[in-house]
Structure formats: structure tokens, C-alpha cells
Amino acid sequence: MVFPDRILATEMEGTSKAIAILSYAQVHASSPLIRDGVMDSSALSDTFDRVFGQLGKKADSAVVALSSDIVFSGAIPVDESLSHHALQSHILWELGHFVESPEEYVTNTTVLNHFPEKHAKLVLLVAFQKRWIDMLRLLLLDRHISLSAIDTTHFGAEYFFRSEFIRKFSQSELSALLHPERAAGTLLALVGVGAQRIDISILRDGRSFAYIRQVLPESRAEDEIAHEVVRVLLNNFQSIRAGWTVILHGERATQEQAQAFRSISKTDVTLLDPFRYLKASEALRQRIENGPLVAGGIGLGLRAMELLP
Known part of the structure; x- marks a missing residue:
């Protein structure tokens, strides 16, 4: 996952029956990776080297989730x-x-x-x-890794819900997320809370049928962001609001943000935590500070592992 100031990476392996997170790295760049629409090849190369040094690279292919911002x-x-x-x-x-x-x-x-x-x-x-894709592909090839897919962090998180591996939990492990009595046809409002904007997808049975984005001033406090998300949801999706569950992910998706949202919206709100459904050592779980932040990269990884319908 590539953000303007850092790269986060996980190594995954598995089958349709079990997916495991093998390793994780988060490296802050020594200088901005992306500034004013320009990707810095030197800064990106240096950060990649440090990321793969932490991962102990075993993979020969990669997917890249770019910050939705x-x-x-x-x-x-x-x-x-x-x-x-x-x-x-x-x-x-x-x-x-x-x-x-x-x-x-x-x-x-x-x-x-x-x-x-x-x-x-x-x-x-x-x-x-195009030049971003070309640069990422070449830098990965220099490290004997092929680029198999590229998308955004928000749509990576959306893919998470389209994975058959995840969807098979809809009656059990997902019971905390979806009400079992109405799991079929349940509406999910997937809200990506980034540093600069929010992305909202409305999903039914894992498929998106509506999307909107809204720019956010970076200085917004938790309750102000929650108010803005509720405003966007009500202004654009009032007719389908009844019975949906709101799921938060992204850089600013925190417990505090979720609580602020619950207080304002009076609706079901939860954080997207991919480690609820994937295997990972306890030490690795403790190293990963923010599950909702890495959900986009993991969702895109599930897609690349051909676990989607």
C-alpha cells in the first residue's frame, strides 16, 4: 500500500480454505513519495528496499493499492x-x-x-x-517481482467483501458485522476515511451499486469527520438508509471515529478488521497497528489470489 509518506506491505499465502498473513512491514519515507502529482522514483526505490528488507521477501508477484487520496x-x-x-x-x-x-x-x-x-x-x-504504473512495475521488476494488479485502498477494501473466502463466513464469523437474520441482501455502507477525503460505496451481497467521494480538510476532528460522513450519506442515499450497516476503513478509521459516528448516526457502525478472518501470529497482529488501514491491501491481495467469483 503506497501512501504519500510511507509504504505498508504484507505477505500472504493460502487457499480457498485458509489465508495467512506471513509478514508485515511499515516504512516511512525519508522524503515524500508523491508530491504535486509527481512520484519520486528515488524515494520510492529506497523505501521499497527497506520494506522488502523487513519482509524477508519470498513473493515473486505483488499487488499495489494506492492511497485513495x-x-x-x-x-x-x-x-x-x-x-x-x-x-x-x-x-x-x-x-x-x-x-x-x-x-x-x-x-x-x-x-x-x-x-x-x-x-x-x-x-x-x-x-x-500511466507513468506511476510504469515506475512501480520497473522498480518491482528490479527486485524480481512482477506487478499483477493495481487499484486504490478503498476499492481494495471493497474487494474484501467480494471474496468468496470472506463471504463464506456470512452466517458465523461475520455475525458481528451482518445481522444473520437478514444477511442475504444486507446493505453495507463501506466508508473509507482517508487523510484528505472520504470514499463511500454502497454494497448489496458484496456488490457495489453506488459510489461517491468527498474531500475533507486534513485538520478535521473525529466528530467533525463523522458529521461530514453522515451528511454525505443522508444527502445521497437517504432512500436506502433503512437497515444498512456502516463499515469504516482507512487511515483515520479508529475506534474514536466509530464511536463518534455511532453517537451521531444512531446506526450500526463497525471497523473493518481483516484479521478477524485471516490467520496471523499474535506477534504479527500486535505489530500491525491499524487493521482497518491495511484492509485495502489485503482485499486486493485476495483478488490477486483468484479467490473472487
Whole structure:
């Protein structure tokens, strides 16, 4: 997981029956890894060396989850009748409203929802700078590691809920997260609380059908962030609020944040803790300070291990 000031990494192995976290590293960079949209190759290389030194590298492939704070993502309405070529042109046009030189980005799109009465669909757009991907791939190859996937921390956390390995716990270990009597069809509001913004996905049966992001001033206190999350949820998803469970993850997803959210929203709120479902030694669990922070990287790792439907 790459943040502007540090890298967090875990090594994972397993099968569809058991997943284990083997090692963990968190290294703060000696200088910013990303500043004003520019990724520093030298700082990144130095930080990678220290990360792999801590891990005792055994893996030959890696997935990279970039901090959601530094990657553009958004949900855009699209005409259902557009051809593939026209859709790609429209996506670049939309992206151009938010970034300079949209042609220098790699875009991932996913259909979130269909609106037949409007002949439209809602598409999730995530855009990565090509030069960032190229730099990460080359730096990893220099260390004999192939880059198998790249995404954001928020969508990595979302993948966590799409993993068949995790979903098989929906009637037992997940009972603290989902009410067993309504596990099928339960709505989850997955809220990524970053240093600079919040990302919200609404999921049903592990699949996202709505997404929104909101920039946050970095100085916000816990209760102010909670108020902002509640405001965004109510303003955008009031019609589906009944019966959902809110799950927090990310840099600023803490017990204090969860408690502030419960007090304000009067709804079910929990922190996403991946170690509830994965094997790890007690010593390793104690080293990992913030389970909700690493959930995005672990979710993306589950995806790469082909445990998703």
C-alpha cells in the first residue's frame, strides 16, 4: 500500500480454505513519495528496499493499492446506447474535467447500476497515471517481482467483501458485522476515511451499486469527520438508509471515529478488521497497528489470489 509518506506491505499465502498473513512491514519515507502529482522514483526505490528488507521477501508477484487520496475516482452517468469507442471517448472527456492530459491515464470502468427508464447506466471510473504504473512495475521488476494488479485502498477494501473466502463466513464469523437474520441482501455502507477525503460505496451481497467521494480538510476532528460522513450519506442515499450497516476503513478509521459516528448516526457502525478472518501470529497482529488501514491491501491481495467469483 503506497501512501504519500510511507509504504505498508504484507505477505500472504493460502487457499480457498485458509489465508495467512506471513509478514508485515511499515516504512516511512525519508522524503515524500508523491508530491504535486509527481512520484519520486528515488524515494520510492529506497523505501521499497527497506520494506522488502523487513519482509524477508519470498513473493515473486505483488499487488499495489494506492492511497485513495491520490487517485481520481468517480461515478458518472453514461448513455446505454454508446458504442465501445464512443464510451471510451466520453470517459476521457469526463476525466478531462478533473485532470490535465487525461490521455496520460489508464482508466478502469465498472458498471454500478442500470436505469432502463432513462436509457442510462452509472459507471465507476478510476484513473491512474500511466507513468506511476510504469515506475512501480520497473522498480518491482528490479527486485524480481512482477506487478499483477493495481487499484486504490478503498476499492481494495471493497474487494474484501467480494471474496468468496470472506463471504463464506456470512452466517458465523461475520455475525458481528451482518445481522444473520437478514444477511442475504444486507446493505453495507463501506466508508473509507482517508487523510484528505472520504470514499463511500454502497454494497448489496458484496456488490457495489453506488459510489461517491468527498474531500475533507486534513485538520478535521473525529466528530467533525463523522458529521461530514453522515451528511454525505443522508444527502445521497437517504432512500436506502433503512437497515444498512456502516463499515469504516482507512487511515483515520479508529475506534474514536466509530464511536463518534455511532453517537451521531444512531446506526450500526463497525471497523473493518481483516484479521478477524485471516490467520496471523499474535506477534504479527500486535505489530500491525491499524487493521482497518491495511484492509485495502489485503482485499486486493485476495483478488490477486483468484479467490473472487
